[in-house]
Amino acid sequence: MNFEYTDKSKTLQEKLKQFIAKNVTPVENEVAAFHRDPANVWKKWPGLEALKQKAKDEGLWNLFLPIGYGDLSPGLTNLEYAPLAEIMGRILWSSEIFNCSAPDTGNMEVLAKYGTPEQQEKWLKPLMNGEIRSAFLMTEPDVASSDATNIETSIVADGNEYVINGTKWWSSGAMDPNCKITIVMGKTDFDAPRHLQQSMILVPMDTPGLQIVRPLSVFGYNDSPEGHAEIILDKVRVPKENLLVGEGQGFAIAQGRLGPGRIHHCMRLIGMAQRALEMMCERTTQRKPFGRTLDTYSSIRQDVANSVCEIEQTRLLVLSAADKMDRMGNKEAKDLIAMIKIVTPNMTLRVVDRAMQIMGGKGVSSDTPLAHFFAAARMLRLADGPDEVHMSQLGKNTIKKYTKE
The missing domain is CATH 1.10.540.10 (Acyl-CoA dehydrogenase/oxidase, N-terminal domain)
Incomplete structure (x- = not known):
């Protein structure tokens, strides 16, 4: 490497x-x-x-x-x-x-x-060109969406159109005033093999029957202007040519879409953690509790040392995943992608938490980005698949690897 x-x-x-x-x-x-x-x-x-x-x-x-x-x-x-x-x-x-x-x-x-x-x-x-923005509608409130095969939104052919019915939420980007198009994942055939039931279809945001119910907040942050929406799709009609690839290809498209996205999320998280580390280091030389600056306390130095070790370990793991994706493709890199998705948000939470503790009251206020970093990292333990899904699959793959006959 x-x-x-x-x-x-x-x-x-x-x-x-x-x-x-x-x-x-x-x-x-x-x-x-x-x-x-x-x-x-x-x-x-x-x-x-x-x-x-x-x-x-x-x-x-x-x-x-x-x-x-x-x-x-x-x-x-x-x-x-x-x-x-x-x-x-x-x-x-x-x-x-x-x-x-x-x-x-x-x-x-x-x-x-x-x-x-x-x-x-x-x-x-x-x-x-950056002229419009978009949303992605996969997660649903009424099913365990950590397994995308559970989604219940229907995409039913009717003449030259598809009719879409269902409810989606955590539809990031949908609140943006420039959001003009969304990709909706639903089922075109509920009786097909499990991973061939889903399809993806393009739905303009101004299509009749697409209704934004409400914005959803993350720890009180609405993440304006893009936000996260709950959306009802009620007899939404779009032309058949809006389907992506073909019926039954939605799950495969989703898997290809999420691989690079996880790399992007993880590297952005490392950026948050790195900035939190720099902020905590700067703070240690500015504050003098009990007549000594914070940087002279062993416990503070340990927090800084643990943070820099964890950030560098995670960064190298993410780069390893990126390298393998480039050389061998997303499928061969799936275990590394699972690892970074498990490790990176949790690492960021630990580092940001240490930074907030060292910053004191300022660290949990809106005077620094730390609280918002913490909310974003905590949310990303769920987005693109929760920790448990990635750990289950990674554990299964690892056991299989070392028990082959």
Whole structure:
């Protein structure tokens, strides 16, 4: 394994750091205050579009889309993109500036890989240009959605259309005022083999029968402006050409979509943990309880030491997963992908918790991003499959590996 970054990745890392330092960090508190104002809920910060255009002009745009998609992206490998995702993860909302936000990234990958030329022209092109945003509707409130084969939303053929009925929630991105398209996962054949029942279909957000019931909050954070919605699909009709690939292909598409997404989530989490570490280190030299600065206490040094060890261990594990995905594909990297999905959110929670403890009251307030980091990391123990699902599959695969006859 060689985790030395390519010159291409190094150049982009430096450009990205400089761009964020110059254009994003100075307005971080302003943006946070804007979204905390109840008057601005589900509104875009007014300066966002100008920053997006500036990023596009500087070639820091669509960095996520992996190699093999021509002029749609810079053509980075997962290993090349991983440190860029970490840099963006240090500020929760910054990914959108570079058109690298979930769920758009996963939806663009799906459209690039599986979409027809017509679907790509209508939806992928404006997504790649940052003109619109999107949502992904898979999770449902009434079934155990940790197993995607349990979903009950129906997609029934009727002449030249499909009729969709069901309820979805935790539909991230759906509250965004620029959200124009969603990918819906449902069942076209309830009697087919278990993993061939599901299909994915494109549903414009303004389609009659698609109703946003409410936004959902995470530990009190509404994650404006994209948010997480509960959505009812009541006799929603879309043309048959909106289906992705074909009937029964939804589960396979989902598996392909979630692999790179987990890498992206994990690297962004490492960015949060790294920033929390830096904040706690800075704080230790500023506070003097009992006449000594915090950095002179052994227990504080141990918290810092444990944090830096855990961050570096996790970073290397994620890079290993990215490297294997690049060389051997998502299927061969599935065990490493499971490992990072288990390890990274839990590591981030521990590091952020230590930082909050060292920061004291300031650490749990809105004066720092730590509390929001903690909420995001805790949510990501559930998103893209909860810990238990990944541990069960990883344990099963490992036992099988060492008990082959």
